[in-house]
Amino acid sequence: MKISKGFASDNYSGVHPKLLEAIQKANVGHAGAYGNDEYTARAVKKFKEHFGKDVDVYFVYNGTGANVLGLKMVTESYNSIICAETAHLNVDECDAPENFTGCKLLTVPTDDGKISVEKIKHLVYGFGDQHHAQPKVISITQPTELGTLYSLKEIRELADYAHKNNMLLHIDGARLSNAAASLRKSLKEITFYLGVDVLSFGGTKNGMMFGEAVIFRNKDVSKNFVYIRKQGMQLASKMRFISAQFEELLSNDLWLHNARHSNKMAAILADEVKKNPKIKITQKVQANGVFAILPRQYISKLQKEYFFYTWNEETSEVRWMCSFDTTEEDIHAFVALIQKTIK
Ligand SMILES: Cc1ncc(COP(=O)(O)O)c(C=O)c1O
Numbered sequence: 396m397k398i399s400k401g402f403a404s405d406n407y408s409g410v411h412p413k414l415l416e417a418i419q420k421a422n423v424g425h426a427g428a429y430g431n432d433e434y435t436a437r438a439v440k441k442f443k444e445h446f447g448k449d450v451d452v453y454f455v456y457n458g459t460g461a462n463v464l465g466l467k468m469v470t471e472s473y474n475s476i477i478c479a480e481t482a483h484l485n486v487d488e489c490d491a492p493e494n495f496t497g498c499k500l501l502t503v504p505t506d507d508g509k510i511s512v513e514k515i516k517h518l519v520y521g522f523g524d525q526h527h528a529q530p531k532v533i534s535i536t537q538p539t540e541l542g543t544l545y546s547l548k549e550i551r552e553l554a555d556y557a558h559k560n561n562m563l564l565h566i567d568g569a570r571l572s573n574a575a576a577s578l579r580k581s582l583k584e585i586t587f588y589l590g591v592d593v594l595s596f597g598g599t600k601n602g603m604m605f606g607e608a609v610i611f612r613n614k615d616v617s618k619n620f621v622y623i624r625k626q627g628m629q630l631a632s633k634m635r636f637i638s639a640q641f642e643e644l645l646s647n648d649l650w651l652h653n654a655r656h657s658n659k660m661a662a663i664l665a666d667e668v669k670k671n672p673k674i675k676i677t678q679k680v681q682a683n684g685v686f687a688i689l690p691r692q693y694i695s696k697l698q699k700e701y702f703f704y705t706w707n708e709e710t711s712e713v714r715w716m717c718s719f720d721t722t723e724e725d726i727h728a729f730v731a732l733i734q735k736t737i738k
Pocket residue numbers: 457458459460483484536539540567569570599
């Protein structure tokens with residue numbers, strides 16, 4: 396059987412064998428439902444080791460659920476949430492954030508997926524004005540949807556600015572492990588140590604079958620979140636199968652190993668393709684994604700062999716994502732096809 400692998404997304408990959416094994420090992424006997432089980436207790440302990448002892452963590456099924464419910468927790472329907480135009484929150488969640496929170500999303504254009512105090516400050520006004528949606532959250536994605544990274548200083552500046560204005564900082568960390576691996580920092584050093592209030596932490600894109608976490612700075616921020624998760628239909632009754640995966644992922648540096656590997660594969664891919672003068676890499680390759688502009692006529696030819704997305708039809712920019720299971724052989728075979736096709 397031909398094993399098909401491409402560069403479409405890091406959720407096109409399967410499940411890391413150790414995580415599948417963790418599911419299998421949890422598949423014995425009966426266990427308490429809805430998180431009332433020993434796997435969940437152990438996984439929560441692991442999260443506290445990695446993110447800090449005060450954090451309050453909840454497991455959900457998917458990343459959209461993590462973002463939407465985390466934001467719902469800290470907002471009222473009359474608030475606004477500020478994010479990049481390119482944010483998953485803005486373009487890939489079918490308006491679920493607006494629908495569930497009732498908030499207004501205020502977006503700013505960005506070339507590299509990042510926002511800054513300078514870029515957003517024109518939106519932070521109108522406090523106390525009953526005619527104006529009240530700014531409440533700044534949301535960033537780390538790494539961004541364009542594969543770039545915020546520095547620690549940039550995150551701290553946004554957190555300080557948010558707090559100065561009585562707002563909160565949310566991170567969509569669907570690929571946060573890739574950011575930590577690339578920045579060579581621990582998970583807490585790139586989040587709660589910098590003043591982050593709410594974090595969506597991804598498992599699926601780093602080798603899990605399913606499962607993401609919503610993590611709050613402490614219990615003061617997460618009051619009543621259990622009800623919000625249930626109303627939001629993200630309470631897993633057989634939660635042990637999410638928890639067992641997270642426990643394994645956060646043990647023995649598996650999260651870091653997987654993330655380092657996918658980052659490394661993206662770096663190799665970028666180094667190889669940029670040897671072709673007809674290909675232009677458009678973003679810094681700082682995590683596990685490569686963005687490039689190719690002559691339009693070759694894209695569909697390449698896609699016949701390897702699936703990947705065209706990111707921007709107008710500019711013929713494509714996105715290539717690497718996963719925990721991408722191999723150097725996969726990269727070399729893909730690059731060979733690119734070099735043969737684009738002359
Ligand atoms: C930046 C980002 N946030 C969140 C998600 C979560 O999406 P899903 O609801 O598909 O798990 C994704 C998935 O593509 C993503 O890329």
